[in-house]
Amino acid sequence: MNLGLCMVVRDEEHNLPACLDPIVDLFTEVVVVDTGSRDSTRALLRQRYGIVPAEYPLCPTRCGGIIDARNAGLASMSAPWIMSLDADERISRSALQDFTRLSDDPEVSGYFFRWMNRIPGDVEFEDYKLFVFRNGLRMRGLVHENVSIDLRDRRLAARWHDGIDVHHLPRWVPAERRALRMNRLRCALEQEPRWYRYHWFLGYTMSLTGRMDEAIHHLQVASSSLSLRFPVEVLNSSILLADIAARAGDGPQTIAILERALDFHRQVATDFEVQINFRLRPWLEEAWRRARRGQLQSIQA
Template identity: 30%
Template sequence: MQTGISLCMIVKDEARSLQRCLDAIQDVVDEIIVVDTGSTDETIHIARRYGAVVISAAWTGDFSAARNLSLAAATHPWILVLDADEVWMQTEHNLAEMKRLLTSSQDDVWGYWIQVTSLLGMSGEERVTDVVCRLFRNDPRIAFQGMIHEEVASSILSFAPWGVVDSGLEIIHYGYLEHVIVGKNKPERNMRLIRSALQESPDQPELLYAMAAEWFQQARYDEALKLLQPLLAKLTPECGYHSDLVLKTAYAWRERSRPERALAIVEEWRAVYADFPDLLELGAVLELDQGRDAAALDWLKQAKAAASTASRYTSVSGAGTYRSLTLEGMAHERLGCWQEAAKAYTAALALQPGSLSAWQRLLLLAAATGRPNAIASAAQRISLPPAAWQALIPAALDAHRPEWLSRHAASLSAALRAQPLAAGLALAQLGEDAAARAALQPWATHAQHGPEAALALWALGHKQPGEHRTRAAAGLARGVAASSPAQREARQQAAAPDAARAAEALL
């Protein structure tokens, strides 16, 4: 597809990711410019295999300088910027939209916002979306700014205040996955670069916010608040990252056990960010923290109404949709409105079948209200991923509903194999002691499962004869197994004088 686009990248030791990136984009762009800042792996070889112009440059600690070097080498009228750990979405929509944008672009459009969807966690089970200017005209006035967290939009807006518009395009970013962060030691690198930049510009708000964001990501909320609070008092929504500043400041106060102060911040900016579902959800959480469940429902109603505008902000997956519905269910539970809670959880699962929190709450709700059929009906309507089935097993045991596991044995077969003690614990809850012993005994000496199995077997051996107890071994056994050996020994010794009573508590 001839689009008149130069792809511009900066790389260093990206052999693991670069091929995936270039495979997806090679047929969309007309040339590839790669600035390499000192790779020692196969990065340069891979780039040249795709016909890239490779420019070797010494790393100076300035991301913008490296980016701008790549822009200077571009020869086509439009520039697309990608990182090696990003992938252009190869969809018909993306291709058609790219072609439409560049063939019908008006003279007053200088750049386009592109949605960057960052995968989080171990395998992308959660996502964060943001919009960034990554597609723009090849013009000497357009350049990156900032030594770290560099961006190009400010240079466009300085001469064309309305020159960056939405595109409808999407890029997937893999760089926030846990194994990538650990492998590249990004937090340490970022802190080093920010400190270096602050030595030159100690009062620059963007750098102070970048430092605060790093403290925040490391859950060092006291350090983060020392920077966030003054910035919030000083900056206005026009700064470009103000919405995120508000959200982080409020969240940090909540983490410091100050929900009332956090809520005051959210309420102060509620009118300005009435279309920011993440902030509105936080308002609901803060109301729940303080026992104001009906007020939380008001916040969630507004968050759901704002779901369609989440893409305007840095937003976590599910904000205004299945996350808000799960919180709504929790608020209804606390108000004693069981039917409304079940409806909210089921609606959340219809939008995101893999929402473990919604499944767990629905299961516990059904168990507490004696309506296990609610789970069955929801499971029939919604295809539950295997990981969700596995997460629901301990919830069923904790809720003392072993019959639910029996009823859905076929669907749970794979998950039960992954949790080998579950079947024995369920049998113990059902009062089938002999079968429970037979199921648990093989695991008594297992390195991982042995402590929990041994404790459950101990409890079975000390039950009062002839009595079937409904209390599960699962919850307490798991708690003891997770503690230290000394704690387990002390707890068992404390239970020894009244073994029958302890066994009753366990089983």
């Protein structure tokens, strides 16, 4: 696989060596976009790796997001496959070497990897992220940007790759990270009110901070949209709403949420990201059975 690397950085002099040293030579092309570093990031890239970073200042009207910088970097690349990586993420050299030996499957336009998050002062949790995709695809969304929407709009598909764990080691403590996330999401929602991914993330984040009325509002907007462009966000919002209703002891509401979510899951079961989230349907089915038996307290998202 002819694989290039695209990164967006700012003040990452302490992160870049641990990120790049083990793997940088495995890429046929490396593009780094700097959004305004005040430390020695740019000098480090030039001196240590021979990389001249492009400079792309952030636009204050774009909610502090880096999507424009990401897409500018992607547009400048020629490698047929691109990995998008952040400086606080780590990949095993041997795992990446194995991945680059894959043959080019014309039916696949992107690859999801396991994403292991270790946030200071918080619990480690497992997630997934679409790290590798074909050249020509673009990020979408002012906040929490990814290429999944572009894949769906073009009727392309991505696949799970089980051979790589990407370890995410952010410096933010949870309270600071959540406050920044909510401010950016509110800003993005003003500009793109039907981008239901923002509603899901706002609802989830607010639920963590105990702001349940606001959380329920955003989760209901996402869940009731039944959006085919955001199927996982619809289902995740439904799961959290069912959890909230069950904890409140509202059996009929819990059952209604779960039945609607199961109907929607049947509609989007062939979506590439829904297929990767293979735990969604079993959870919904088991929660529905428990709700029907009145075992509401055993339903937990």
